Amino acid sequence: MQALRDLPIRQKLVLIVGLATGGALLLASAGLVVSDLVRFRGEMVRDLTSLAEVIARNSTAALSFDDEAAAGETLSSLEASPPIDAAALYDEHGKRFASYVRKGKHAEFPGRPGPDGHLFAQGHLLLFRPVSLGGQRIGMVYLESNLEPMYDRLRVQAFTVFLVFCVSGAFAVLLSTRLQRLISRPILHLAAAAKAVSERRDYSIRAGKTSADELGLLVDAFNDMLGQIEARDLELQRAKEELEGRVAERTSELRQELGERRRAEQELAERNEELRQSNKELDDFAYIASHDLKEPLRGIHNFSVFLLEDYADKLDDEGRSKLETLTRLSRRMEALIDSLLHFSRVGRVDLAIDRVDLNEIVAEVLDSLDINRRELGVEVRIPRPLPAVRCDRARVGEIFYNLILNAMKYNDKAGKWVEIGWRGDRPPVFYVSDNGVGIPEKHLDSIFRIFKRLHGRDKFGGGTGAGLTIVKKIVERHNGKIWVESTPGDGAAFYFTLEKGA
Amino acid sequence: MAFLGTVRRGPALALAALLVLAAAAPAGLRAQTPEELEYQVKAAFLYNFTKFVEWPAEAFANERSPIVLCVAGEDRLGRSLEALVRGETVGGRSLVVDRAAGNYRACHLLFVGQSERERFSQVLDGVQGGDVLTVGEAPGFLEAGGLINFVMEKGKVRFAIHQAAAERSRLKISSKLMRLAINAREGAG
16 A cells, blocks of 8 residues: 555556546446346246247147157257257156257256246256146146356356456556646646755746646645745845845954954053063162262262351351251252152062061051150050951051051141051951041042152151152052042041952 | 046046056056057047147037037947046037037047948048048058048057148148157158
C-alpha cells in the first residue's frame, strides 16, 4: 500500500482509472456471463425438453406394442444429439423398457423414473418427461445430457470476456494515459515550480495555469502565495540592507571614535608624561633653586646683621629701621625657601610605610603643641581612640601637626576647642575640626595652594602658607584625599583618608 | 382375474401386466396357458391399433359415433377385449365390441380369427371398399387383401402391415405403427 502511495501521480491516475475500469468491466462481464449462463441453462432445459418430447412422441407406438427394438431404435436416434450421454424409456410401471448409452460413455440409469422435471446433478442435466398417448400416460422418457455445450459456451464467453477485457483495458489505459495529463500536468507544473522556488530561492517564479478548476485555483493560490513571499522577501532584503548599511555606518563611526579615543588617550598619556617630566623638572628646579638661593640669602642676612651691629651708631634711625626690615625680610625669605625645600622633599622622597598607631602620633603632636595650646587656651577633644593604619609615621604626624596647629590658631572665640576623630568608613575618614573663624566658601578651593594665605602677615600667628599644601601632598602620596567643610564664623573641619578610596 | 383391476387404467398398462404375467406366470395362481396370454396381448394390440389409425369421417354416422370392433370367426379373445375397451375413448369416441355383426362393413376394425383362414377372401371381399381395418392372424392374410396380420416372433406377438393396401385404403395408418411392422423393419417398405 505504501508503494502505491509513493507512486508518481501520473502512474497513480493511470492505475486508478485502469483499476476502476478493469473492476467495472470485470463485474459487468461476470454479470453478463452469469446471466448468459443462466439463460443458457434455461435454453438447455428447453431444448432437452423438446427433444424428450420428440422421443416420447416417437416412442408411443413402441411402448404401446411392447416393441423394445423399436424403442431402442428411437432412442438411438439421439446419436445425432451430441450432448445426450444416455437415454431411457420406462413403461407405465416404472420398469426400464429401453435404454441408450452413447458410445464411450457410461450411464447409471435410475431404477425407477423420477417425477416429471429436470435436475442438474453430477455435471449432468437429467430430465424426465412423460410419454402420453391419447391423454394417457404410458411411460417416461429419461434423458441425461452432459454440460459440454455449457462449458463450451463458458469457454467462448471467457475468451470473449478476456478479449474484451484486454482490448478495453488497453484502451482505458491509453485513454487515461492521455487524459490523466489534464490533472497531472498542472500538478507536475506546480510541483516543478515549487521545487524550483525552493532550490533557487527565486520567488519570482510562477506556476503556469492551464485550467479553471480546483487545480487552477490551487495554482492561483500558489502564485499568490509566491507573490506575497516575494514581496516580503524584497522587504526583508531591503530591511536587511538598510540594517547592514546602518551597522556598517555605525561600525565605521565606532572605529573612528575608537581611533579618536585612542589618539586622545595617547595624547593624554604623552601630555601626562610631559607633565610628570616638567613637574619633576620643576621639583628639581625648586629644590636646586631654593637650595642654591639659600646660600646668598644667608650672606645677605648675615651682612645686614653685621651692619646693624657694627654700624648702628653711624646710621640714623631711618637707616636702622630699613636695615631691620631687610633683616626681617631676609629671614622670611629663608623661611619661605625652607618651606619650598620641604615641600619639594615631601614630593620626592619615598614614604616609609608601616603599621602605625595614630593615637601615638596624635599624642606626640599634641605634646609638641602643648605650649601653643596653653597660650591660645584651646580644649582638645578626642571622642574615641584612633585606629592603627599603614602609613608613613613622620609624614602623617606632619598632617596632624599642621591641621591641629591651624585649628588652634585661626580661632577668635572665647571657649576654643579642637576635635580629632575618625569615621569608620572604608577607607576610614579622619578629621580635625574646630569652632574657629572658618573659611569663606570662595576660598575653599584655593586654601591648598602653596603660599596661599587668607589672613594678614601677623594675624593668627603668621606662617609661610605652605602647611596645607604640604598636607595635601602627603595625603595624595598615600593615595588618599583631603577636603574641607566650613561654615564661616562657626568653624571648619578638615577630612582626609590615607588609602585609596572606593 | 386379479389383474383386471389394473387393466382399467389403460391398455398399455394392461399389456405390460400381461407381459409380466406371461414372463413369470406364478405357479400358485390360476394357470394361464400361453395361448390365453397370446390372445390377451392380441386384444391389447387391437385396442392399441385404434389409437394409431384414423378413419375417414364418413366411416362414422356422427362425431360421437363409437369405434366398432368386430371379431370374425372363432373368438379366442374371450372377454379380454371388452374389458380393455370398456369406458375408454379414442379421439373422443368410445369403443364397442360387436361379435355378431352380420355386415362387417359397418365395423371399423375387423379381427379375423384363425378359424376363418379358409374363407379369407370371402370375409375380406365383404368389406372391400369399406373403411375397415382388417387384422388377421394366419399366414396369407395380407396376400388375401388384409391390412394387418399378427405374427409370432420368438414367442412374442408382432405384426405385419400390407403397406400398399394401407395406402390404397382411406385409412390413415400412423407411420409410427408402420415402423413397428416387421415387414417394414426388415426393409420390405
